[in-house]
Amino acid sequence: xxxKILIANRGEIALRVHRAAHDLGIKTVxxxxxxxxxxxxxxxxxxxxxxxxxxxxxxxxxxxxxxxAAEISSADAIHPGYGFLSENARFAEIVAxxxxxxxxxEPAHIRTMGDxxxxxxxxxxxxxxxxxxxxxxxxxxxEARAVADTIGYPVLVKAAAGGGGRGMKVVPTAAxxxxxxxxxxxxxxxxxxxxxxxxxxxLGNPRHIExxxxxxxxxxxxxxxxxxxxxxxxxxxxxxxxxxxxxxQAERNRMGEICANAMAELRYRGAGTIEFLWEDGQFYFIExxxxxxxxxxxxxxxxxxxxxxxxxxxxxxxxxxxxxxxVRFRGAAIECxxxxxxxxxxxxxxxxxxxxxxxxxxxxxxxxxxxxxxRIPPYYDSLIAKLIVWGDTRGEAIARLRRALSEFVIGxxxxxxxxxxxxxxxxxxxxxxxxxxxxxxxxxxxxESDEGTAG
Ligand code: MV4
Numbered sequence: 001x002x003x004k005i006l007i008a009n010r011g012e013i014a015l016r017v018h019r020a021a022h023d024l025g026i027k028t029v030x031x032x033x034x035x036x037x038x039x040x041x042x043x044x045x046x047x048x049x050x051x052x053x054x055x056x057x058x059x060x061x062x063x064x065x066x067x068x069a070a071e072i073s074s075a076d077a078i079h080p081g082y083g084f085l086s087e088n089a090r091f092a093e094i095v096a097x098x099x100x101x102x103x104x105x106e107p108a109h110i111r112t113m114g115d116x117x118x119x120x121x122x123x124x125x126x127x128x129x130x131x132x133x134x135x136x137x138x139x140x141x142x143e144a145r146a147v148a149d150t151i152g153y154p155v156l157v158k159a160a161a162g163g164g165g166r167g168m169k170v171v172p173t174a175a176x177x178x179x180x181x182x183x184x185x186x187x188x189x190x191x192x193x194x195x196x197x198x199x200x201x202x203l204g205n206p207r208h209i210e211x212x213x214x215x216x217x218x219x220x221x222x223x224x225x226x227x228x229x230x231x232x233x234x235x236x237x238x239x240x241x242x243x244x245x246x247x248x249q250a251e252r253n254r255m256g257e258i259c260a261n262a263m264a265e266l267r268y269r270g271a272g273t274i275e276f277l278w279e280d281g282q283f284y285f286i287e288x289x290x291x292x293x294x295x296x297x298x299x300x301x302x303x304x305x306x307x308x309x310x311x312x313x314x315x316x317x318x319x320x321x322x323x324x325x326x327v328r329f330r331g332a333a334i335e336c337x338x339x340x341x342x343x344x345x346x347x348x349x350x351x352x353x354x355x356x357x358x359x360x361x362x363x364x365x366x367x368x369x370x371x372x373x374x375r376i377p378p379y380y381d382s383l384i385a386k387l388i389v390w391g392d393t394r395g396e397a398i399a400r401l402r403r404a405l406s407e408f409v410i411g412x413x414x415x416x417x418x419x420x421x422x423x424x425x426x427x428x429x430x431x432x433x434x435x436x437x438x439x440x441x442x443x444x445x446x447x448e449s450d451e452g453t454a455g
Pocket of ligand 1: 131156163164165200201202203204208229230232235277286287436
């Protein structure tokens with residue numbers, strides 16, 4: 001087992017990794033930018049090294065400085081958290097070339113899944129159900145027409161280097177194809193420096209359901225059920241839950257097994273998430289994420305497993321601590337992402353946290369790096385806390401969530417807590433009746449009724 005881990009991240013996830021490491025008796029090294037000298041992850045770690053100025057490209061993305069920090073501190077391994085360098089295959093290779101352990105999947109698997117066309121090819125080979133579409137990149141307008149005619153309109157043009165919705169264009173009819181193809185290509189070129197695109201059937205009203213998987217890199221893999229992440233705004237998740245209110249235990253077991261078998265065949269190592277769109281009882285693979293996800297705590301709450309501990313174990317060459325037959329799904333968990341943003345306009349609102357009181361009690365978890373007197377820097381993501389609750393039933397979890405949100409005090413900055421308070425009282429949410437379109441439509445409707453009262 002590793003003796004010391006360098007955590008190449010900041011904020012709540014750096015803290016999350018630090019805690020798992022200390023629970024295993026492993027020492028931690030924090031890295032930080034000059035803007036994060038007073039951050040909680042820096043204060044709690046056994047050692048801390050400043051690796052650059054505030055902009056992420058000069059600090060949390062600065063590969064030479066991070067490698068130097070690992071060498072200076074004699075860290076045995078690096079955990080990348082999520083975001084930043086977590087899905088950078090080249091970084092994973094460089095870490096290995098320096099004989100430092102990499103707490104993540106093999107670079108080749110990161111690279112394959114980073115190319116959405118390669119990811120789909122791989123998924124197809126492994127037996128995952130795909131969205132109907134082009135068999136690879138689109139090389140001409142004629143090819144695009146042929147594919148779209150076969151699968152039927154509407155279709156969606158997507159960037160191979162994409163993800164997160166950039167370079168994506170809906171094509172309602174054949175008359176719109178040429179324009180959409182050009183627009184998707186130039187957007188992809190500008191965003192990723194790669195104008196490779198592919199085509200899929202456009203699903204009009206799906207849910208986003210993702211399966212958490214884990215592999216040991218030796219041909220064993222398990223699944224830890226699914227998370228429903230349909231409640232999103234501009235491709236940013238707002239609230240996630242497990243289990244999905246839409247699935248039966250039989251559907252969960254069936255798709256979970258397909259995912260686990262696929263990852264065993266791939267000899268995948270570490271944590272991964274297989275993303276599906278789900279419509280009319282059918283799953284359609286869209287992407288795979290080769291990192292720990294922000295919303296992993298909901299899976300931890302329903303399975304009782306520590307996902308970061310499992311990541312560290314398999315990276316050190318140990319087996320997973322559980323077999324599939326030992327995994328039990330109990331109750332329901334919900335996570336609210338709390339951002340330092342105006343809850344109406346979603347404008348980032350960094351600043352001084354003048355008052356901080358986190359909720360507590362049975363089955364209430366808060367993952368946050370905030371403390372009283374902390375100044376939220378303006379340079380990074382606006383996520384400041386994750387509130388995760390568990391209940392024996394979904395109804396019990398929601399009741400606890402409502403209570404915990406009402407206890408939560410974050411003074412001095414605007415936060416999205418009021419948004420969550422309204423959301424958890426919505427009849428559609430209470431019924432679990434929502435798709436990927438629901439949240440934005442609800443927000444648009446609320447904006448309209450505000451105009452009505454104002455006028
Ligand atoms: C889709 C889709 C409909 N049909 N693919 C958006 C980001 C990227 N990860 C995949 N995305 C979508 N792919 C087909 N064939 C709709 C979306 C989509 C979406 C997906 C998940 C969660 C929220 C979303 C919001 C808008 C569009």
